Amino acid sequence: MKIHEYQGKLIFAKYGVPIPKGYPAHTVLEAEAVAKRLIEETKSNVVVVKAQIHAGGRGKGGGVKVAKGGAAEAKELAQKILGMQLITHQTGPAGQKVRHLYIEQGLEMVKELYLGAVIDRDRRRIAFMASTEGGMEIEKVAEHTPEKILTVHIDPIVGFSAFQARELAFGLGLQQYSKETVGKFVKLMGALYEVMIKEDCSLVEINPLVVLKNGDVVALDAKVNMDDNAEFRHKAQWAEVFDKDEEDPVELEAKDVGLNYVSLDGNVGCLVNGAGLAMATMDIIKHAGEKYGVAPANFLDVGGGANQEQVTKAFSMILKSDKVKAIFVNIFGGIMKCDVIAMGVVAAAKNLGLKVPVVVRLEGTNVELGKKILRESGLAIIPADTMADGAAKIVAAVTGGSK
Ligand SMILES: Nc1ncnc2c1ncn2[C@@H]1O[C@H](COP(=O)(O)OP(=O)(O)OP(=O)(O)O)[C@@H](O)[C@H]1O
Ligand SMILES: [Mg+2]
Numbered sequence: 001m002k003i004h005e006y007q008g009k010l011i012f013a014k015y016g017v018p019i020p021k022g023y024p025a026h027t028v029l030e031a032e033a034v035a036k037r038l039i040e041e042t043k044s045n046v047v048v049v050k051a052q053i054h055a056g057g058r059g060k061g062g063g064v065k066v067a068k069g070g071a072a073e074a075k076e077l078a079q080k081i082l083g084m085q086l087i088t089h090q091t092g093p094a095g096q097k098v099r100h101l102y103i104e105q106g107l108e109m110v111k112e113l114y115l116g117a118v119i120d121r122d123r124r125r126i127a128f129m130a131s132t133e134g135g136m137e138i139e140k141v142a143e144h145t146p147e148k149i150l151t152v153h154i155d156p157i158v159g160f161s162a163f164q165a166r167e168l169a170f171g172l173g174l175q176q177y178s179k180e181t182v183g184k185f186v187k188l189m190g191a192l193y194e195v196m197i198k199e200d201c202s203l204v205e206i207n208p209l210v211v212l213k214n215g216d217v218v219a220l221d222a223k224v225n226m227d228d229n230a231e232f233r234h235k236a237q238w239a240e241v242f243d244k245d246e247e248d249p250v251e252l253e254a255k256d257v258g259l260n261y262v263s264l265d266g267n268v269g270c271l272v273n274g275a276g277l278a279m280a281t282m283d284i285i286k287h288a289g290e291k292y293g294v295a296p297a298n299f300l301d302v303g304g305g306a307n308q309e310q311v312t313k314a315f316s317m318i319l320k321s322d323k324v325k326a327i328f329v330n331i332f333g334g335i336m337k338c339d340v341i342a343m344g345v346v347a348a349a350k351n352l353g354l355k356v357p358v359v360v361r362l363e364g365t366n367v368e369l370g371k372k373i374l375r376e377s378g379l380a381i382i383p384a385d386t387m388a389d390g391a392a393k394i395v396a397a398v399t400g401g402s403k
Contacts (some may be wrong), residue, residue, distance in 0.1 A: 311344025
């Protein structure tokens with residue numbers, strides 16, 4: 001689960017990670033009011049108006065603006081940013097609508113750094129990464145100048161040790177700013193480790209972490225992702241910070257009925273049972289269709305024990321997507337019975353109408369009954385015997401047989 005910058009900063013504050021003063025705002029009037037309040041509290045006319053969306057690269061997309069002319073200018077900026085479709089390298093071409101703002105005190109920094117913590121699954125440890133190249137896209141630094149990223153791994157039994165933070169601090173050259181800067185960084189990193197562990201985060205990223213003139217280190221940005229597997233430990237708090245407006249509506253619908261669904265960019269809707277078979281299905285569609293612009297439009301695992309209602313829901317979700325040009329139903333009936341799948345497919349197709357070709361490959365428990373239900377439904381279904389056969393037929397269906 002992702003949360004907004006302002007929500008992440010509230011968590012930072014709770015654990016003692018220094019942040020600038022700031023307040024969220026959900027309307028232009030509120031933005032003006034909190035800008036006034038900030039200006040009074042900080043005795044500075046500089047405030048930053050920041051779009052709150054669950055995607056990075058807001059600054060470059062025009063979603064982070066500095067106002068030096070007081071609350072009136074902050075209001076103007078809020079007017080521009082609130083409600084805009086913010087397009088960044090992470091939002092996709094349609095962008096993401098800005099529904100919330102964060103109004104923050106503007107700070108003058110002498111250096112922008114990067115500090116992040118992730119779970120390194122290979123090492124089974126939390127990895128802290130730091131770089132002097134903060135502020136810009138860290139992915140590019142990692143790609144072009146990997147030597148500029150310093151990494152330490154935290155032993156889960158020993159926990160965080162100050163010497164590891166000092167290793168990063170000296171690696172970043174923090175001793176050049178002030179005598180206290182190294183110590184402040186060590187404290188901040190310890191607090192960040194606490195955030196990571198106690199809040200069950202999968203990622204915590206500060207880009208930029210800045211050094212101020214007086215040698216203080218402050219988190220100017222906060223990207224905090226929660227590990228969904230730990231939801232049961234934080235049910236109430238996470239429900240409060242969950243922003244459904246930022247989620248794919250179809251994925252939300254799927255979650256509600258207990259389906260594993262991920263939207264993708266292609267044009268073949270896939271109804272599959274079992275995560276492994278779903279992955280293999282996506283692979284074989286890509287393999288057969290890549291040259292012809294045929295690719296999966298979604299990952300959907302209806303699970304082992306789905307009932308007819310879930311299958312109907314799943315198939316309806318695929319039918320409703322206008323990017324879907326053909327549907328591949330690929331089922332291996334083990335615990336899942338083929339007749340249940342067939343009834344779900346028929347029910348959804350009768351309900352919503354079938355406008356695209358459907359290729360079905362069924363195997364396993366009650367396969368004959370399943371095939372009979374499909375045959376007698378009167379739906380124009382293209383049967384397939386094997387996965388490869390199905391993939392070839394799907395490609396033909398999308399390309400109109402012109403492959
Ligand atoms: N409170 C602030 N005071 C001064 N400058 C700021 C402040 N907040 C942000 N900035 C400037 O704006 C830049 C972008 O801000 P921020 O990192 O929050 O957004 P972003 O990098 O565009 O978004 P993301 O990290 O989601 O990609 C920062 O690198 C910093 O230079
Ligand atoms: Mg940033």
